[in-house]
Every structure is written in structure tokens, then in C-alpha cells.
Amino acid sequence: MSQFLQVLLSGLATGAVYALVAIGFTLVWQAAQTVNFAQGEFVMVPAFFVLIGMHWLGLSFWISLLFGLVVSIVLLGLVFKKLIVEPILPHGGITLIIATMALGILLKESAKEFYGAEAQPFPALFPGDPINLFGAAVSLRDLLNLGISLGVVVLLTLFLNRTRTGRCMQATAQNPGVAEILGVDVKRMVLYTFLINAALAALASFLITPVYLAKFSNGETLGLIAFIAAIVGGFNQIRGALVGGLLIGVLDNLTATYVTAQYRAALPLVLLIAIILVRPQGLVGTSEGRAV
Amino acid sequence: MKRHRNRFSVDWEDKVGRSKNYSGLLLAALIALPVGSVSAQTANTVKLGMVGELSGAGAPSGTNWRDGARLAVTEVNAAGGILGKKVEMPEYDTQTDPQVSRALVQKAIDEGVVAIIGTVYSGSTLVNMLVAKQNSIPQFVGSEAPTIVERGNPFVYRTSSGAQKGVPALTPYFKDTLKAKKVGVAWVNNEFGRGGRNVFIAEMKKAGIDVIIDVPSEQAQTDYAADVAKLKSANPDAVFVYMNQEESARFLIEAKKQTLPMPLVGEVTLTEAKVIELAGPAAEGAIAHVGVTATATEVPGIAAFAKSFEETFKRKPTHDAIKGYVGVWSTKYVMDMVGKTDGEAFSKKMKGLCLKVADHPKILLDTCWDDRGEMSRPSFMVQVKGGSPVVIGAVPAN
Numbered sequence: 001m002s003q004f005l006q007v008l009l010s011g012l013a014t015g016a017v018y019a020l021v022a023i024g025f026t027l028v029w030q031a032a033q034t035v036n037f038a039q040g041e042f043v044m045v046p047a048f049f050v051l052i053g054m055h056w057l058g059l060s061f062w063i064s065l066l067f068g069l070v071v072s073i074v075l076l077g078l079v080f081k082k083l084i085v086e087p088i089l090p091h092g093g094i095t096l097i098i099a100t101m102a103l104g105i106l107l108k109e110s111a112k113e114f115y116g117a118e119a120q121p122f123p124a125l126f127p128g129d130p131i132n133l134f135g136a137a138v139s140l141r142d143l144l145n146l147g148i149s150l151g152v153v154v155l156l157t158l159f160l161n162r163t164r165t166g167r168c169m170q171a172t173a174q175n176p177g178v179a180e181i182l183g184v185d186v187k188r189m190v191l192y193t194f195l196i197n198a199a200l201a202a203l204a205s206f207l208i209t210p211v212y213l214a215k216f217s218n219g220e221t222l223g224l225i226a227f228i229a230a231i232v233g234g235f236n237q238i239r240g241a242l243v244g245g246l247l248i249g250v251l252d253n254l255t256a257t258y259v260t261a262q263y264r265a266a267l268p269l270v271l272l273i274a275i276i277l278v279r280p281q282g283l284v285g286t287s288e289g290r291a292v
Numbered sequence: 293m294k295r296h297r298n299r300f301s302v303d304w305e306d307k308v309g310r311s312k313n314y315s316g317l318l319l320a321a322l323i324a325l326p327v328g329s330v331s332a333q334t335a336n337t338v339k340l341g342m343v344g345e346l347s348g349a350g351a352p353s354g355t356n357w358r359d360g361a362r363l364a365v366t367e368v369n370a371a372g373g374i375l376g377k378k379v380e381m382p383e384y385d386t387q388t389d390p391q392v393s394r395a396l397v398q399k400a401i402d403e404g405v406v407a408i409i410g411t412v413y414s415g416s417t418l419v420n421m422l423v424a425k426q427n428s429i430p431q432f433v434g435s436e437a438p439t440i441v442e443r444g445n446p447f448v449y450r451t452s453s454g455a456q457k458g459v460p461a462l463t464p465y466f467k468d469t470l471k472a473k474k475v476g477v478a479w480v481n482n483e484f485g486r487g488g489r490n491v492f493i494a495e496m497k498k499a500g501i502d503v504i505i506d507v508p509s510e511q512a513q514t515d516y517a518a519d520v521a522k523l524k525s526a527n528p529d530a531v532f533v534y535m536n537q538e539e540s541a542r543f544l545i546e547a548k549k550q551t552l553p554m555p556l557v558g559e560v561t562l563t564e565a566k567v568i569e570l571a572g573p574a575a576e577g578a579i580a581h582v583g584v585t586a587t588a589t590e591v592p593g594i595a596a597f598a599k600s601f602e603e604t605f606k607r608k609p610t611h612d613a614i615k616g617y618v619g620v621w622s623t624k625y626v627m628d629m630v631g632k633t634d635g636e637a638f639s640k641k642m643k644g645l646c647l648k649v650a651d652h653p654k655i656l657l658d659t660c661w662d663d664r665g666e667m668s669r670p671s672f673m674v675q676v677k678g679g680s681p682v683v684i685g686a687v688p689a690n
Binding site for chain 2: 002003006007010011014112116117118119120121128130137139141142210211212213215217218221252253254256257261262264265
């Protein structure tokens, strides 16, 4: 029982971080009707901004986190939208998808060139002291990671549903033409979406890098799993990304513990195929009509 | 007239012919000029091809291997080079991809190297050593999978003992020091990990110790929660951890997070400087058998190497750095003994060769190679204490 609890909580903690990254996919999809295949690298890079703050600028860890967050929001939110999304989007979603793939490669290779190919240690945000929970030694860090991730998702959902700006963002996502007629500043709403995506990616980076270690290749797996999580949960729903992320995190750990460790990497793909066959819109997603 | 014409014709043909000859000579001279200068250049240099994992999952090993080799090349050149010629060492990045490593070994040989220094990852070495063998080029490798010296390749030589020699050195530690009755194994599912795991299980069987849990993991795996939970649940007396550096660090972090209570014992990598740097306090208490360690400063050669490496690269050397260093120096010693760069002669000399520190100080420890290229030399048991690996015992050569 204690082993099950241990594995379940670890899976939830990791899955919550997957969910943060998956929400990014959902947000960008809603704002620009495209898939950001550099999303994994968006999670890899902020950790290096923090390391630059600590090792190059001599800032303390917590100030470096703030520095990393601000730089991430500017570069991965504002600059990404202005320099890549805005000029390329009029040429079609596919073009933009390819551009994000190229951006992902650029970010990965830049991190390798600038900071080396070796993994770097990254300080933990919280102490790793274990606490006893129903007989299982559960890491306080895992619980806090889980709590923060879920808290952010709840706050984001409240922001989108309960505030005027949030509702304007939703209106923009649903129909930008009508939203503009109704007086919504569509460009600003889209910008907000990209800034929120960058902030979420930075948060995911700060939570997961102490365990994953800061390495240029971290985005590959993370981006893929989060993409699958977003599809499994429902690409057009934030709560879908949350469900998908948590589900993959938990199933991955349970499979590795009770079934097979060798094929754990295949599980998300099997899940993806099953969901696409049975419920193409995802577990909690909604069907979208396609204009032809 | 005819004769005159003929004479004229002959003269003309003679002149033209001579002119042609002059043109040919000129052309030959023009072609020969750069070739000659290249020949003169190659005649004064000896090229060693450093083929290593400079990026990808093996980068921590490969970059240290390269830096150790670089330091050795600098020292070898300061000591007069190889056969009195300056040593050059072009570097080739395998990206930790076996197929790329194979292509790069071929490229290095095409570019005129007389020996290959690398690779470190066993999966790569098993693929690329065939190329060096086909070209009769000596190859010093940092790989430790048993299979490397079991393929009858007379041109491949280790720079540290293989797992089939290193892992058995741990048996007395499990049996007599830890007095373990049941143990677990956590290993990375690649050529290196599989080789070590198989030898360990066979050794434990011989020693009458039960292996009650066997946990494989994938290369570049990031989440070890399930692996550690399984080990914790099985509750062995000790766990043998056999993974590459980054994986070892992530495993140790998770083990500390889940308060894994039993001793964690590894072979070589578990107490490497890079692992300690990455795992931080989580590495505290980890134990490993290491073929050679930069912390064995009671050995004068190792102390001098560690000092020089730290001054040059501003960081502590790892086990892989020492292996790269030994690889280059071994090449120099053996080529100087043979008196030429011929691979076949080199291979003959290596069979059963022993290099003593008294005569060859940069070999660091008295070292022998058997007929298969397997290495034998004294080794150490170390434990991480206060953030550094500390020697807790010596193991005689086996």
C-alpha cells in the first residue's frame, strides 16, 4: 500500500508538471490555431536563464528565478509572438508549425553551444525532506510541486472564466472576428496568451529541473509527453491538458512499478492511439467543426 | 628536302616533345609542391584521432575523456612527442551515436591517424572497433563492457578494467564488509549496464548472495520514482547501482527523496565527480569500486595529474579523464618501444605487455594488458564523504 501511495504521488507530481506544459500547447492552439513544437524547449531554456543569473550575473537563487521568469516571458512570450508568430501566421498554420520546429532546434543547439552538452545541477525550490503519509515516505518537494501546479491551473481557470480579460481571451480564441466586432482588443488578448504560456513554461522548468537536471536535450521528451497529454485530455480544453498530464504521469509510474519498466516510454503512445481511436476529441475535449 | 623536312620535323617534334616534358615536369612540380609540403608536415607529426562522446547522453564521459587526452598530448609534446615527432590530435564528436562513431573512426583513419583514442560508450566501441581492426589501427578505449575484449580484436585495448574484472572486485565488499545476504540491482539498459549487471548477478550467485530485485532503466531516463519505490519495497541489504553519470545522479536524487535506507554501491561511475556535482547532497554515502580515481592522491602520479588537470581545465578530473590521459600516454610508450607507427607491430607488442610506473611514470599505476587487450592494475574502493570521494580501501590487481 505504501509503495502504491509513493508511486501514485510521484506520478501526480510529475504529471502536474506535464500538465503545465500541456496547457501551453492548448493556449497556443486556441490563440493561433497552431501547435508550438518548441514547447519542450520553452521548458528547457528558463532553467538556463536562472543558471546565467546565478553564475554569470552573481544573483542569488531566488532573484535568479525572478530574472529567469522575466526573461522567459519577454523572450519566449513577447519576442516569440512578435518575431515568429505574427509574421508567419498569415502564411498558414503549417508554416508556423515548421517554424516552431526550427525554433526548437535553434534553442536546443544554442543551449548546448552556450552552456555545454553536460547536464548542470539546478537548486531545488523546496527542501526534499520526506514526510510520512499513511506509511509512505513522501517527499515534501513532490507535494509542493503538485500543490503549486494544481493551484496555478485553478487560478488560470478562474482568471479565464471569472475576469473580463479572461473572457475576452476566450472570445478571441473562439472567434477573433466576432470578438473584434464586439470591441475586444484581439491582438492584446493573443499577446496575453503567449505571455501566460511563457510564464507556465518557466514555472514547469523551475519545478522539474532539480530532478531532471538542466540539460539542452530535456525539451525533447518533455515536449513530446506534454503534446500527447494535451491530445489525450483534449487539445481545446485547459482542464483536458490537466487530466492528460496527470493521467500520463500516474500511468507511467504505475506501469514501471507493476507491469514493465522496459516499455514505459511506449505507454503514452499506446494511450494516444487508444484515445484517438475511441474519443478523437480527447477525454474532456469538445468536437470542433472544421471550415472548408 | 624530305630529309630536311624530316630533320625539321624531328627537330620540331623533339622540341615539342621536350617542351611537353618540361610541361610535365612543371605540372608534376606544381602538384608535388603542396604534396611535398604536406608530406614534410606529416613526416614531422604523428596524428592520434580522439573519437569521443562530446555531445548527447555520453557528453559527461566523453568531454572528460577528451580533456584528459588533451592534457596528455600537451605533456607528450613537451616530452619530445612520439618517435621524436610532434603529436596532433584531431577531435571527432560521435554525438553518443554508435553509427556516427563508426563513420568518424573511418574518417579519422582516412585523415591519417595512427591510433584511435576512444570511444567511451561501450555501445559505440562495439560498432566502431571493427573499422579500426580492418585498418590495423590501434585503439585505446574507455569502454568497460565485457564483450569488447571477447571479440578477438587484437587492436583494441582498455584504459580501465572491464566490468568482468571490476565488478568481481566488489564481491568481497558485499560479502565480507556489508555481510549482505540479499541484494538488489539497478542498472541502465545499454551495453555498459547490461554487461555489468550480468557479471554482478553471476558473482553474487557464486558468493551465495540472493539477488532479490533486478531493476533496469533506460538511458537518459529522467524519472526514477518507480525504480526506487520497487527497490525500497523489496528491501535488500544493499543495492548495486550500475548506470552512466547523469542517470546515476538522478537515481541518487530520487533515492534520497524516498529515503532509500540501504547502502548504494556502484562500480566506477556512482562516485564520479560529475555525479557528485549533479546529485549534490544526495550522493553522500555512495560507495564504489573505481579502477583509478583522482582522489587517490597518495599515488604521486595521480596527484600530479589531478593538479595539472585542475589548473588547466578549472575543474576536478573524473575517472574518464584519467582514462583518456592513460590512453594517449600508453600509445606514446608503446610506439616509442616499437620504433614505428605500424599497427601490426604495435598489436604484437601489446600482447601481455606490462608497463611499470618506475619506467613509465605517466601510466600512473603499474599496468598490464593480456592477449585480448584487457587491462589489469590495482584499484580502489571509495565513498562520498563531505561532497568528495574518499579512498576507503585498496584492491589488488586481479
